[in-house]
Amino acid sequence: MKLTAQYIESMAKLSRLELTEMEKNAYAKELDEVFRYIDKLQQVNTDGVQPTDFIHVIQTIRDRKDEK
């Protein structure tokens, strides 16, 4: 994936962030570098692996007694 200033602009709009031209260019360059680094994850074989969101089972509202 190649991150361009245009793409950052559209993502910023969706994220409700207003960026200056300078920021758009700088962030595109920096985040592009970051994603190139992150891309090494694609080497890992994750077939059949379950995702982990939380380490323990999270208590839900049902676990909690009604109280004032």
Add this chain to the structure above:
Amino acid sequence: MELYKLTIHEARELLRKREISSRELTKSVLERIRATEGEIRSFISIDFNNALKQAERFDKMQKKSELHELPDLAGIPYGLKDNICTRNMRTTCASRIMEYFSPVYEGTVVKKLRDSHAVLIGKLNMDEFAIGSSGETSIFPHTRNPWSADRVPGGSSGGSAASVAADQLLFSLGSDTGGSIRQPSSFCGIVGMKPTFGAVSCFGLVPFATSLDQIGPLCKDVTDCAIVMNAITGFDARDKASAKIKHPDYTTFLIDDVSCMRIGFSQKWMAGNLNEDVRNAIEKAKAMFEDMGAVIEEVSLPHIEYAVPVYFLISSAEASYNLTGVDGIRMGYEKGAIPELDELAEYVGMHELGSAVKKRILLGNIALCSEHYETYYMKALKVRTLIKQDFAQAFEKLDLILSPTNPDTAFRFGEMQDNIVKMYEYDAFTVPVNLAGLPAMSIPCGFDSKGLPIGMQLIGKHFGEEALFRAAYTFEQNTDHHLKSPLLRHPQ
């Protein structure tokens, strides 16, 4: 006597014997802060009057013998990272947008410490919303490393670490999402602990990445760390990640003996860019454990090299969600007339958030958007499972894993700003611990050729704090690294 230099357990003995009062101790600490704060700049807010009032209230109670048994932290001055909500002191997260935020509720840890009659002195500097590893993203004057004023204290709990290292406080609390307690503790030469995920309630902590955040203590030695753990751990129904377990008395783990302990060590993990002084200090510590009867075993953690990218995807994704609340409606400073809601949020992004925070929001949203969800976010969650399994497998036959806390010692201000990936890789030893929800501690294990402290990291299994404390205490009892203090430019 310079009371501010005391550890918690030393001060506790003197308070119990009534050789000192909490007022004397608190006054000494406040004078120390007055003398050194110009150099260290670890505080965002200090409440001098209220601190003395709390100390006097405790002294009065003790005089009237209203307290049968003094809680361990009674009368002890401490500080909180400024992302832990306090009712009568603002909580800023070192961000412009929360500069005047005064919470109507307080964190569970704050209540627990108040019930222990500890004396809250103030709120400590940090990276904006805890996003950063140097303290440089704070909107307040940047905290300096007590060992070298031109270097960072580390982050994000930079103020929490610097204040304890500079004897401005007897202990502090910080939060650790990817190393934010352990890394600054190692840069400042103190003991910092990230407990098992769920051991300490995070209710009242402004969240960064909810599945990784954990509150923990920063102290002058391992004994103090156990004392603070006793006061802050426990189940809390208001934190949905809080673990329903019976917590032990952590001070019973302070045993000077590591014989037959099985300690894992990974040469492969250490193979990357590592400062030679750090490598030597860790090798020396390893040899020392071996001499004292511990069994050192090579450990294989096959997916550990992927921990940093996994961490950055997950923490950014969770941060981008957690920061949706920061839209300028509920908080934020006076901005005059802005007609549309969308414009307000955009205005906030432009004027009130720092660039490190904005980059994290963008990174998280890019990873979460539908076209990249499977390739990035979901992939990261799956590799997280593999990392968790690596540790689980390793701990089937190990009590602990030993590593450096950081690949290098404290860096200079501005040194890392242009190199985001290098700064990320600085976290290679700390982030896997958060991904797997394990407990870990950073303890001082030497100094580099520049005289800067080096930290050693001990990692335990889930709720395996016993092994952590035992090994850390043994190491501390047989070395003197933790006894050295930085020479400040303007000593009292």
